[in-house]
Structures are given as structure tokens and as C-alpha cells.
Amino acid sequence: MDDRLHAFVLPELGVRGAAVRIAAGHREIVERQPYAAGVARLLGEALAASALLIAGLKFNGRLSIQLQGARALGLLYAECTSAGHLRGIARGGEDSAPADGFAELTRDGLLVITLEPEDKGERYQGVVPLEGTHLGEALEGYFAQSEQLPTRVLLAADEHVAAGLLLQRLPGEGGFGPVDPDGWNRAEHLAATVAPAELLSCDPELLLHRLFHDVPRIDAEPLPLYPRCRCSREKVADVLRRIGREESLAAVQQSGEAVVTCEFCGKTYRFDRIDIEALFLPPPPAEGGPASLQ
Ligand SMILES: [Zn+2]
Secondary structure: OOOEEEEEEEOOOOEEEEEEEEOHHHHHHHOOOOOOHHHHHHHHHHHHHHHHHHOOOOOOEEEEEEEEOOOOEEEEEEEEEOOOEEEEEEEEOOOOOOOOOHHHHHOOOEEEEEEEEOOOOOOEEEEEEOOOOOHHHHHHHHHHHHOOOOEEEEEEEOOOOEEEEEEEEOOOOOOOOOOOOOHHHHHHHHHOOOOHHHHHHOOHHHHHHHHHOOOOOEEOOOEEOEEOOOOOHHHHHHHHHHHOHHHHHHHHOOOOEEEEEOOOOOOEEEEEHHHHHHHOOOOOOOOOOHHHHO
């Protein structure tokens, strides 16, 4: 089973949704660091959730889910782009006591959802307190506040697989013709029959067939998902430019090079003194300008 995102609409029920199951990508991301089991599970659930949420976007871009400021878990970040690129990371908080459950890990934290369009467009960020007994519930609370559309989010993860199912009532009649007034209730009842073990073990297409085989369903082309970082030598160079020449050169003093490692993917970028001096050279004259006439 490849890692894929399946988006769909159930026109008769007035519901849209998405199902996802991430195995190879989840393992690759959580195995990069020695996460505690509870943190790895939560990171997997956040990765699955970021994919489910990108399925509802009307534009190309990226969506991130961040858990910030909890005492036990300093930061958890999961991102999915509309091209299906995943990345994620977690960092410990001030509390050194090991925490495993969602409530202990996220106590006093915030849930931050950020949408960033690829082209020009408004970046949107929504922030709500991290509440509930699991991440799906916290996200449902977020949707209730921000979009005011009834939404169910089921998530599950273990050390091998992360998976999820999202159902959301379409606004108004949904534009697909007559809608069963009891459609949302029917969809919710069906979702309630899905146990975490089934989410983890079942191919999303099979799961959707089991749940919704007796109502019409419109499927989008499944989106393959895979880990891919956005880091690059150019981005690291921009960071060094912002830090400034003196500070960047100071980083080279001891070992002869400044070594910057990407926290997400572990890739290492090395800059020696000459590389750094080159970053701070004035830009070459633009083509077609007076210099090119010489
Ligand atoms: Zn990277």
C-alpha cells in the first residue's frame, strides 16, 4: 500500500471528506529522531491530519499543524503541501517527566494551523487552545470555531503507520443537487463505527467502500504522499546573510567551516570562510546595465 490521500464527496449526504494512510513516510519521519513512543504517535497523527486538511484547500500551497507551548512538549510541527510533500518534527518542553498521553503531552499548549498559498495570497493562521483527549478532538474544536462546519476527524498512529479519516458537512446544499437532510447524521454514525485499529490496518479505499458503498461517491485522483524537505543551500545562505558577516565568520573560527544541519531532514550544509565572504559580496550589476557595455 502506497502512502496516499483520498479526497471524496458524498453528494447525497452533503458531506466531503478525506482518508489517508501513511506508512513509509511516517516511519521515515519519526525514525530520524529518538522520539518517545507517545511523541512519535502524536507526530504521526499530526502528519495524517495535515494531509487530511490539505485535501480541502482550494489553492496550491502548504498547510501546517503546530502544537506549541505545552510544558511536556515544546513544539510539534507537521506539514503537508498540495504536492503531497510531508515533513514533521517534535521537540521536548521544559518538563523532563516522560509523558505519553495526549492530555499530558499537550497541557497548556496551543494548536496553530497555518495555510500558506504557493503563489501570492494571504497567509492564514488560526490559533486555539489545545483541548480534548486526542488530536482529532482538538481539530474538531478548531473547525467548530473557525469554519463553523460540523467536522469529524479520526486519527490513529503506531510506530509503523499513521492514518486518518475526515468528514465535513458541505456548506449549504453543497451544489450537488438534493441532499438528504439526515445526511450528516448518517455520515457521523458510519464514522463512529471505525476503530483506530481499522484505520491503521485498512487500505483507505477499502475503508471508504465499507463505510459508504450504498451512497454515491465522487473521488478525486488519489494524491501520493512522501517526505520531502524544503531546505536548500540557498535558504541556509539567506539565514547566514540575515545573521550578518561578522557573526557568520565567527562560526567558522573554530573548525574552519560553519555547519548548519536541517532539523527536519538532517541534511548538512557546510560553509567555509570563502563561501561566507562570497555571501556578503555586492550583487553583480544587472544584465543590460551600464557595466555590460564595457
Ligand atoms: Zn531539510
